[in-house]
Amino acid sequence: MTYRQLLAGNADFRRLWAGQVISEIGDWLNNIAVLALTIELAGAGRVGLAIAVYAIARHLPLFVFGPLAGVVVDRADRRRVMIAADLLRAFLALGFILANVFQSLPVIYAVGASLFSVSAFFNAAKRASIPNLVRDTDELLSANSLSASTTAATIAVGSALGGVIAALVGRNLVFVINALTFLASAEMIRRVRAHTRKQKAGATQAARDKQPPVFVPSTVFRVLRRVAIDFREGLRYVRGDALLSAIFVVAAGWGLGNGAARALYSIFGARMGEGVVAGWGPSAREWIARPTDFGISVLFVAMGLGGVLGAPLAKRFNRAPGDRLGARMGRSLTLDGFGLALFSLMPNIWVAALVLVAREMNFAIWWTAQQTIVMQRTDDAYAGRVFASYETLTTLMMVGSMLVSGAAADRVGIRPVGASAGLIVAMSGLLWFILRRRRASALA
Numbered sequence: 001m002t003y004r005q006l007l008a009g010n011a012d013f014r015r016l017w018a019g020q021v022i023s024e025i026g027d028w029l030n031n032i033a034v035l036a037l038t039i040e041l042a043g044a045g046r047v048g049l050a051i052a053v054y055a056i057a058r059h060l061p062l063f064v065f066g067p068l069a070g071v072v073v074d075r076a077d078r079r080r081v082m083i084a085a086d087l088l089r090a091f092l093a094l095g096f097i098l099a100n101v102f103q104s105l106p107v108i109y110a111v112g113a114s115l116f117s118v119s120a121f122f123n124a125a126k127r128a129s130i131p132n133l134v135r136d137t138d139e140l141l142s143a144n145s146l147s148a149s150t151t152a153a154t155i156a157v158g159s160a161l162g163g164v165i166a167a168l169v170g171r172n173l174v175f176v177i178n179a180l181t182f183l184a185s186a187e188m189i190r191r192v193r194a195h196t197r198k199q200k201a202g203a204t205q206a207a208r209d210k211q212p213p214v215f216v217p218s219t220v221f222r223v224l225r226r227v228a229i230d231f232r233e234g235l236r237y238v239r240g241d242a243l244l245s246a247i248f249v250v251a252a253g254w255g256l257g258n259g260a261a262r263a264l265y266s267i268f269g270a271r272m273g274e275g276v277v278a279g280w281g282p283s284a285r286e287w288i289a290r291p292t293d294f295g296i297s298v299l300f301v302a303m304g305l306g307g308v309l310g311a312p313l314a315k316r317f318n319r320a321p322g323d324r325l326g327a328r329m330g331r332s333l334t335l336d337g338f339g340l341a342l343f344s345l346m347p348n349i350w351v352a353a354l355v356l357v358a359r360e361m362n363f364a365i366w367w368t369a370q371q372t373i374v375m376q377r378t379d380d381a382y383a384g385r386v387f388a389s390y391e392t393l394t395t396l397m398m399v400g401s402m403l404v405s406g407a408a409a410d411r412v413g414i415r416p417v418g419a420s421a422g423l424i425v426a427m428s429g430l431l432w433f434i435l436r437r438r439r440a441s442a443l444a
Helices: 003-009 011-042 047-075 078-093 095-102 105-133 137-168 171-190 205-209 220-239 242-279 282-287 291-317 322-343 349-377 380-412 414-443
Strands: none
Touching (some): 003 011, 003 137, 011 047, 011 105, 011 137, 011 171, 011 242, 047 078, 047 242, 078 095, 078 105, 095 105, 095 171, 105 137, 105 380, 220 242, 220 380, 242 291, 242 380, 291 349, 322 349, 322 414, 349 380, 380 414
16 A cells, blocks of 8 residues: 555544644754753853753653553543643643753753653653554554654654754754644544544443543552553563563563664854865855754764655565564664674765665665554554653663763763674674574474
């Protein structure tokens, strides 16, 4: 099934997808300005740690609120969860203007943490909704591939726009545009008409009414206890499936290596961008007032372009069922790690961007395969908790890696840290084949 057929024939998925396009363009447009502002305020010798702290402020809420988000989206109207999250994020996004006005790193960290706390609920609800908005496996594969390519395209478009607007006009305009995109996303999701969660056969409205409310609990203790019980059930569900367990183990290794990449990409771009603009002469400095924003934008545009080019490959290569799909996932994950190691050794921003395009093309293949396997093997009743626990696990590994790699980059340099992170991801890919072989032996 082509993307055009999917979007033309499935109006509700089209609306969800449109909301994703709008909000993610705003996210990445905003990301360039915030990263550049963080580097600017950190000062020499503290850039690595400052970027790491900001990255942790963005990702730690996914770990803290991931379990609660999984429980909420399995027990509430997922459409309403997404709309509420978008409206709240529109308000919070304006906080970056205060950070720019007062030149404050703590405000950047606080606003970033608040935004991603809310995003934990939106992301869990969106992923859990997709299987219920498509009709069969072919549509599910196309939907996952389109979602991946859309994220990649919005990285390219948003980063390019963000770099241009921030460098030539100003960062505050970027922050306002980002807030408006959340409002537009909420409107698109409001138009979704299909159920975003399955209705149990034979269940009556009266029976559903007997379920304990999520948003109006009688006591805080009861809510926390219910969250702990339900989330533990989700983890037990994953442990009961050998293939899902293997995916989670490998994902932890990927998060450990990719955390360093997330923390260091912007530093690579900022330093290389300053070098490029300086090499173009004084006239270039006059119209590119912020070379830091420019350099970061170049690398993030390369990331997005690689994802766009990789999406059709992911759809083509991942049509294979069962074990063949898993094998492609392992090979692509291994290559993903080697791509990161190679990127860290590149001498200038243009060669680094080409390597990043290739790495992201390959990443699209393994990510789409992984998401498809998880969705196919997960019962809808546990979908929110499974995806939330996945986000929680990978985020925990990434947060630890970000803090260590940021501090290490200030001491030993960004290149050896980036290369080491790539080798960790590559070893995770090789581990996947070992775990698959053990599972096959156990079933024999």
